[in-house]
Amino acid sequence: MTKTILRALAGETLPTPPIWMMRQAGRYLPEYRATRAEAGDFLSLCYNPDLATEVTLQPIRRYGFDAAILFADILLLPQALGAELWFVTGEGPRLSTIRSQADFDKLGRGKMIHDTLAPVYQTVANLSKALPDETTLIGFAGAPWTVATYMIAGRGTPDQGPAHALKAENRPLFEAIIDRLTEATVDYLSEQVKAGAEVVKLFDSWAGSLEGDDFDRYCTRPAQIITTELKSRFPGLPVIAFPRQAGDKYIGFHAATGADCVAIDDSVTPEWAADHVQPGGCVQGNLASRHMVTGGQDLVDETRRVVKAFSGGPHIFNLGHGITPDADPENVQLMIDTVRGKA
Numbered sequence: 001m002t003k004t005i006l007r008a009l010a011g012e013t014l015p016t017p018p019i020w021m022m023r024q025a026g027r028y029l030p031e032y033r034a035t036r037a038e039a040g041d042f043l044s045l046c047y048n049p050d051l052a053t054e055v056t057l058q059p060i061r062r063y064g065f066d067a068a069i070l071f072a073d074i075l076l077l078p079q080a081l082g083a084e085l086w087f088v089t090g091e092g093p094r095l096s097t098i099r100s101q102a103d104f105d106k107l108g109r110g111k112m113i114h115d116t117l118a119p120v121y122q123t124v125a126n127l128s129k130a131l132p133d134e135t136t137l138i139g140f141a142g143a144p145w146t147v148a149t150y151m152i153a154g155r156g157t158p159d160q161g162p163a164h165a166l167k168a169e170n171r172p173l174f175e176a177i178i179d180r181l182t183e184a185t186v187d188y189l190s191e192q193v194k195a196g197a198e199v200v201k202l203f204d205s206w207a208g209s210l211e212g213d214d215f216d217r218y219c220t221r222p223a224q225i226i227t228t229e230l231k232s233r234f235p236g237l238p239v240i241a242f243p244r245q246a247g248d249k250y251i252g253f254h255a256a257t258g259a260d261c262v263a264i265d266d267s268v269t270p271e272w273a274a275d276h277v278q279p280g281g282c283v284q285g286n287l288a289s290r291h292m293v294t295g296g297q298d299l300v301d302e303t304r305r306v307v308k309a310f311s312g313g314p315h316i317f318n319l320g321h322g323i324t325p326d327a328d329p330e331n332v333q334l335m336i337d338t339v340r341g342k343a
């Protein structure tokens, strides 16, 4: 096994951490903007295997990242279950809402999701052929709670208010949504693995707003069920979990879910995460995305700090969250050169 990402995920401490970046295929790259314009809109890009393959490969060609992440979106799964989905330019996603039992009853289940998602599996298959031998292919899905927050609100929300409200008002319905998403996520990720994904990542971007028992029930437990089921279908499949802004709840998350790697956001320091989370297994993170906008000596210093803090155990270098459209591509190169000791 020579791929560095797979070695880190297997628990090896490497002299130089492997590196990739959340949202590495995105609007900060002129070549992405050109392909996106060719596709017309974001969803057409996601569902066009040739163009989705092309944008996934762009940051690999430009920077030689150690992993490629499938180009798609966490909201394709609710769409495949029957929700309406569209993107408003400059604002973000919009979905038909699930607030009542009648709304929920309209959702599908089982193998029907694969009709909509087939082009995504084709993208994975294309990538699995096209990527350089040393590059790991990561598939992904949103975690049930995060996807549910969009399905219930019909859009992104700063505090996930509508999802918390439904949980308080109609817990059985809320739990039925989580369970349906948990089941569908296993099927979705299984098809990605069959098509060639070597690792899967579960994005729980809004995990930080779940408190107390709710965190265990709606973040940890679904991640544990999905991880266990995938590993039973695909023995040895590495899983990365990202319970963003979990804070103290990052502690023990590897053991509680069975994930091989826990991705860390930048609301905690790398030294804290090295002391409290990395003993549980590989960690991924956690440079603040803003350095990709601001650059300079601060970027170099903070990149070195992250590398040093995690140098005593398995680590995959990444940002604490996705790179933003206003980032400078030169700063990404500076970060990579710094991690690889060339700056």
Ligand code: CP3
Residues within 6 Å of the ligand: 021, 022, 023, 024, 025, 026, 027, 036, 042, 069, 070, 071, 072, 073, 074, 075, 091, 092, 093, 140, 142, 156, 203, 205, 322
């Ligand atoms: O990381 C990657 O490069 C892989 C592709 C990927 C995208 N979205 C592409 C994308 C992944 C892994 C995601 C995950 C995703 N999508 C999450 C979880 C991770 C996170 O960022 O917290 C969430 C919450 C979404 C939902 C989503 N998709 C939102 C809220 C938005 C709009 C916000 C924005 O940045 O405009 C998107 C759109 C989106 N997904 C873009 C990309 C490259 C920008 C779309 C464009 O080209 O206009």
